[in-house]
Structure formats: C-alpha cells, structure tokens
Amino acid sequence: MAESDPSDRVSWENVVYIADFLIRSNDHHIALLGGEPTLHPQFVDMTLYLLDRGFHVTVFTSGIMADERLAELKAFLTAFPPERLQFVCNLNNPDQTPAMKGETEKIARFLTALGPWTTPGFNIYRTDFSLDFIFDDITRFNLHRQVRIGMSSPIADEDNLYIKREDMKKVIDRLYGYRPLFEKLRVQPSLDCGFPLCDFTDEQLGWFYRMAGPISFGCGPAIDIKPNMDVYSCFPLSNVRKRSLFEFNSIQDVLAFYLQLHDQIRRDVPGAFDECTACVYRKEGRCAGGGVCHHREVSGL
C-alpha cells in the first residue's frame, strides 16, 4: 500500500478499482500491507472507505508510526469492531533483534491504543528464537489470544535470511517447547505457510490441532497487489511472473493463473525437498511439500 517512495503509493483510483474487483469476485476480505501501510498519508481515509464498502480489513503493520498517525487511527478506526478491522503487528524479540532507538516505545504506544484490534505476529528467521516476550505483550496490551507464526522463506533472486530445510524440525521442536505458555495463557499458535507436515510428530500435530484447529500444510497463491497494480503470487515470489491486475476479470482468474505457476514449478520436482518425491502425504494432498519458494528452480522462471 505504501513504500517510502511517494510515487509508490496506491492511488484512490486504484483502491476503488481493487474494491470493485474484489466485490465482483465475491471476496470481502482485504489485507493492507507495505512496506508499512500506515505511512500512506491517506491510510485512515482509505481504510475507512474499504470498511464502508463492507470489507473485513486486516492491516499488517510494524506498529511504528508517528504519534499523529496513531492518534488518527485511534480517533477514526476504533469505532469498528475487531471482527471488521484487525491489525497484525509483527513483533521482534527486543533482545535478539534489538530495535532502533525509540521504536520499542512507539510499538508500545501502538499496542496500548489498539491492542484489542491486534494479533501479534512473529517471523522466525533463526533457530534459537525466543517467544517469551510475546506472551508478556499479549497480557500487557490485551492483544488477541493468537500468534501468527511464520517461517522466513527464501525470496527468489534475493539473498535474505531464512530457515534452511535442515533446520525446520528444530524450529518446530522449539516452538512446541512453548506449549506450557500457550496453554496457560490460552494463546492459539497460528502457523503460516511453509511448515512441512513430515517435520511434526503425531504428538505435536495433535497438540497444535487441539490448540488452534487444523493446520494447512498447503502452499498456494496469496495474491499480492502492488500500488502500481502489478500482481504476483505471494511476497517470496514477488519477482516471478508479475502481471497487471488489469489483465484479469476476477480474483478467481488471478488465482487460476498463479496456480498454473505453482503446478509448473512442481511438475518436475513435486516437493521442495528431496524426501518429498516419495512422500505419501504429498501424494495424498495433505502436504504441499514445502513452499514453492523453496524450489531452486523458481529463480529461473
């Protein structure tokens, strides 16, 4: 929705077009991402507009924003119930990923103001991650009793930090180690895409199910739309097969197009990892065999 470059901000015309496009597709959910979407000078106005058009809006934010912007959010958006408007605030462990000066205080101010509308998110990019701070934040700021947990994925044609295949089980085991805290505080662990089914023990699977319901081990297009109306399958595949939203008639058309891309990636190598080829769970469709972003071939497409 908004990058630091003012020319890369979504326009009102495009917001109306996207809203029409989704409504025509009978899709009434929209997520606003960035960069940092709250940087957009008309963030509050555009969000109100989408809410007025009947959308359920999810905003992915760092929580770091000017005090004036936070005051706007509080004044204009909190009239909507958390069922209609939700913030997902990705939080970092202050010890492992130290914030820049003043950032921690800003995030605290955001969570104080909008805690009941906020689900904390945590992105795992190292195997020795620590989650304790998030449980403190959930209690302190009255956040949703749910944590969105993602594993950092490789971005095609870029050199970023991510969890390697051989480390995924370690990550799952470490996450499971927080079981007492999840249970004590009744916090749901909500897993994003990319976790492979085979790395979970039956005991772990049962526990996750009991706490948060079924886990999807699939990998499909999430569909990101850029301010210039470019679309791509999902952030890790942002450099692969970009198209313009104007080329499509509905979100179902966009999904079908990127499902073809996923199929193409999987045609030769069915799963992202060596063991996926013979895996019965992949064959039976219960696991996608890791995210397609893990395929080495992606960068060549």
Add this chain to the structure above:
Amino acid sequence: MSYPTLLCPHDPALFDPLKGHNVAVRVDRPEDVCRAAEEVDSAGGILNRIIIETDRPLSALPIPGDWDGIPVALFAPEMGRYRDLSDTIQKLYDFKIHVYFPAGNAENLVSCRILASLGVTCCLAFDEREPDWTALADLMTYAAFGPVPHAPIEPFHHMASHYSPGACLDWGALYFDDPREYLHLDSRGRVALSRHGLTKGLFIADHISSIRDPLENEGYMKGLNAWRRHFLEDHPCILCEGWKICLGRFGSDGRHRPGCARFAADTLAEIEQYWSQRQDDSREART
C-alpha cells in the same frame, strides 16, 4: 410539453403565485433546506429540488436527519477528507442527495468515483476551469462500464442512458440549465431562461403569470434553440465529432478548449459502444 419547473431564490413571497407549479429553490445555507421545503409545500407548490451552493467542502456540511425525503442538490467545491465524511455517507445515500463538484478540480474526479462506488449520485459541473481531460475520460469509462454497480456519475450516466444515434443530446437539465425543464426567477419574480440569463438580466418576462404557455413566448422559443448560435458564429465546436452529445457544454459557456474536442469524440465513441451493447443485450433477452 409540461410546464417547466420554476427555480427561485429562497423567498416565501415568491412562492405564493407558484401554486400548482413544480418549484425548485436555491438556498444559501444548509440550515434553510427544511424551511424552504415546508414553505413551498405551504404555498401549494410541488417541490422539485432544493439547491444549496456552499463554499465549504462536502465533509464539513451537516446533513441533518430531517432532510430525509427532501430532494437536495448540493453544490460543494470539493469532497474534503474522507474520514470527515465517512459518518455522513449513509445519509447522502439514504436521502438520495445529489452532490455536485466542479470538474476543473482533478481531485473532484476521484471524489466522484469514491462517492459513486458508495452509492451516492455525483454530478460534475463544468465551469471556467479546464478539467484534466484524460482523468475525465477514465471517469467516464468507469461511469459507463464500471464492472460493479455504482451510483450515477453525471453527465455520463445521463448520456449513456439517453443516447440515441439519430439525435442530439442535451443534458443541461442536470444542472438546471435547460429552459424545457427549468425557468429561473429572480428576487423580483422576473423570468430568465438560465442562471446565466438571470445574472446578465436577460429576462423573457416580468412575471411568471405572463407566461401561460411558454411555447407562445418569443424569448422562450429563441432560448430553446440557443445552441444554434454556434453555427451562426462559426464556432469551432460545430466541427467537433462529439458535438451531438456536448452541444458546447464541455466548453462551458460555449468556450472552445483544446482538450475537449478529443474528449467529446472519445465519449461519443464509448457512449455508442454502450448503446450498441444495450441493444445487443435487449435483443438477446427477447430471444
């Protein structure tokens, strides 16, 4: 032909002789809307519309609940911040208020799209400022071919729904500027054919009572065909491809503008396409 609606300033003394007529009233303040509507009703007039012109943004105007049921045309210079309007949108929609913005302000083109997408009827008023013709063409396409139902954006909706290949299309009545639909009264009750005529003192009668049948009034008959002056004056507009859907109105007061000819021609092409599509649809429905 039915008698045109009489458009007067807000002065109850003017309303008494208008019993049985369709009446539109121009008020200066939003606070006067309900009173003007009641006064027209008390005088036995049939309220056509209350027109408000304000220099405040739409978002700064109070829309009280008692406007419900009163047909209001609201001329504002701009929409203002959406955040200040969000709470009012439902009333604008429920009360069927028609919002008018000057087309010369590019932001207003975006505002029309926003409001129409929320069900609020919008009208672009062409004035002395030249519009951004490219942005206007985008808006026209949205108005005629927008994929999701939305409220009319005028004058494009009127063009699309009233176009007929063999006839010229006059959409002045949308702006109360068509003597077949509206006659304008000044504070002394004198009658002019348009607001422009009112301002210039070009009256066709000293009082409405002297016009029993407008078609018998010489000034009225001349005014009906005012567009012919373009031909008498060899105005550049008469060579424009889009003449028959514009009649010089995009140029505002007959001025010719560099970008408007292309825009009018493109608009005509799209309106024709829309018309053909509707013809095909109705043929298909019949079979």
